[in-house]
Amino acid sequence: MFSNAIRLFMLDGFEIRVDPSWFLIAALITWSLATQFFPTTLPDQSQTAYLALAFIAMLGFFGSLLLHELAHSVVARRYGVKIKGITLFLFGGVAQLENEPPTASSEFWIAIAGPAMSVALGLALWLISGLAQAIGTPPALIMVLVYLATSNMILAIFNMVPAFPMDGGRILRAYLWNRNGDVLKATRTAARSGTFFGYTLMALGTVAVLQGTVSTGFWYILIGFFVLSAARSAYQTQLLQSAFEGKTVAAIMIRNPVVVSPEITLSEFVNQVMLKHRVSFAPVVTDGVLIGQIDRHALSAVERDKWTSTRVGDVYAGLDEAATIPPDMPVQSLIELIERTGARKFLVVDDHKLLGVVTLANLIGHLRTADAATQGRLW
Numbered sequence: 001m002f003s004n005a006i007r008l009f010m011l012d013g014f015e016i017r018v019d020p021s022w023f024l025i026a027a028l029i030t031w032s033l034a035t036q037f038f039p040t041t042l043p044d045q046s047q048t049a050y051l052a053l054a055f056i057a058m059l060g061f062f063g064s065l066l067l068h069e070l071a072h073s074v075v076a077r078r079y080g081v082k083i084k085g086i087t088l089f090l091f092g093g094v095a096q097l098e099n100e101p102p103t104a105s106s107e108f109w110i111a112i113a114g115p116a117m118s119v120a121l122g123l124a125l126w127l128i129s130g131l132a133q134a135i136g137t138p139p140a141l142i143m144v145l146v147y148l149a150t151s152n153m154i155l156a157i158f159n160m161v162p163a164f165p166m167d168g169g170r171i172l173r174a175y176l177w178n179r180n181g182d183v184l185k186a187t188r189t190a191a192r193s194g195t196f197f198g199y200t201l202m203a204l205g206t207v208a209v210l211q212g213t214v215s216t217g218f219w220y221i222l223i224g225f226f227v228l229s230a231a232r233s234a235y236q237t238q239l240l241q242s243a244f245e246g247k248t249v250a251a252i253m254i255r256n257p258v259v260v261s262p263e264i265t266l267s268e269f270v271n272q273v274m275l276k277h278r279v280s281f282a283p284v285v286t287d288g289v290l291i292g293q294i295d296r297h298a299l300s301a302v303e304r305d306k307w308t309s310t311r312v313g314d315v316y317a318g319l320d321e322a323a324t325i326p327p328d329m330p331v332q333s334l335i336e337l338i339e340r341t342g343a344r345k346f347l348v349v350d351d352h353k354l355l356g357v358v359t360l361a362n363l364i365g366h367l368r369t370a371d372a373a374t375q376g377r378l379w
């Protein structure tokens with residue numbers, strides 16, 4: 001996510017970035033303020049004045065959003081959670097936490113900090129607009145202040161919806177986590193309410209489109225879709241973390257895997273190993289020494305009618321650093337390795353000795369078990 005984000009500046013030790021998609025929402029907000037909000041609230045001004053006010057208000061809005069994210073980040077840092085940075089994007093802003101909050105109470109305080117900041121900003125701006133009015137400030141400036149006060153309040157209210165990934169959803173998760181002590185179940189419930197909220201937004205958007213407010217409608221559908229996928233990925237991230245926390249490769253590997261000798265032919269490999277043992281690959285071992293592995297990929301390089309005359313030793317893949325892992329590697333690191341290299345099969349090796357194998361299917365099997373445990377039923 002946000003691999004194309006542009007670095008803007010550092011704020012209180014946090015890197016502030018904008019994703020290219022932010023320019024679209026910035027332009028849309030400026031346009032809607034310049035053509036609707038300001039012409040309605042401040043009649044008889046020039047187009048240029050509307051555009052200038054809209055631009056200032058838009059910057060003020062995203063400035064407020066940055067402060068909201070900064071509040072999350074500062075509290076997160078106090079709890080020892082690392083922050084990758086704050087990124088503005090199409091659907092607002094996000095403080096990217098490197099890892100999940102360690103406890104239910106830290107989750108609660110990190111989550112509430114953002115809306116608290118928005119409420120404080122809203123109140124302060126509302127007070128300032130009142131004072132500005134009292135001392136006779138030009139109405140245009142007061143209108144900008146009123147807009148910012150209102151939008152900060154709306155931001156706080158929207159974020160307090162108890163649905164993941166909104167702050168309210170995190171607060172709900174913290175509450176359930178604290179009550180039941182089960183972070184995965186708590187995430188599941190908060191993510192479900194996120195899913196429900198996402199569908200609700202999409203339904204509202206569809207109604208709006210059908211009633212003719214097409215652009216607003218599409219916007220709701222888009223946000224609904226974003227909420228939906230964020231809720232899903234939040235649960236999956238937590239599932240990964242809960243299922244594999246503190247576990248090493250040794251705990252999940254398949255011990256004593258079927259191995260093959262380089263002397264056997266490909267047809268023997270297919271019939272006596274792949275089909276019989278239902279494996280998609282096998283380590284190649286000669287005289288007790290691991291020399292590599294063979295899989296479907298190597299087979300597909302040889303024509304089928306040559307399988308009886310070709311030996312495993314002719315086509316197997318030699319030991320690859322990336323596909324050889326130690327038994328004490330944390331599963332989290334293995335997952336990162338899979339994400340980074342795209343490799344799906346690994347040989348677990350200690351001191352040149354083959355201890356076992358791990359495959360992606362293997363990992364997914366463990367995840368399903370963990371998932372079934374939270375649901376009380378299988379997929």
Ligand SMILES: [Zn+2]
Pocket residue numbers: 068069072114115159167
């Ligand atoms: Zn927030």
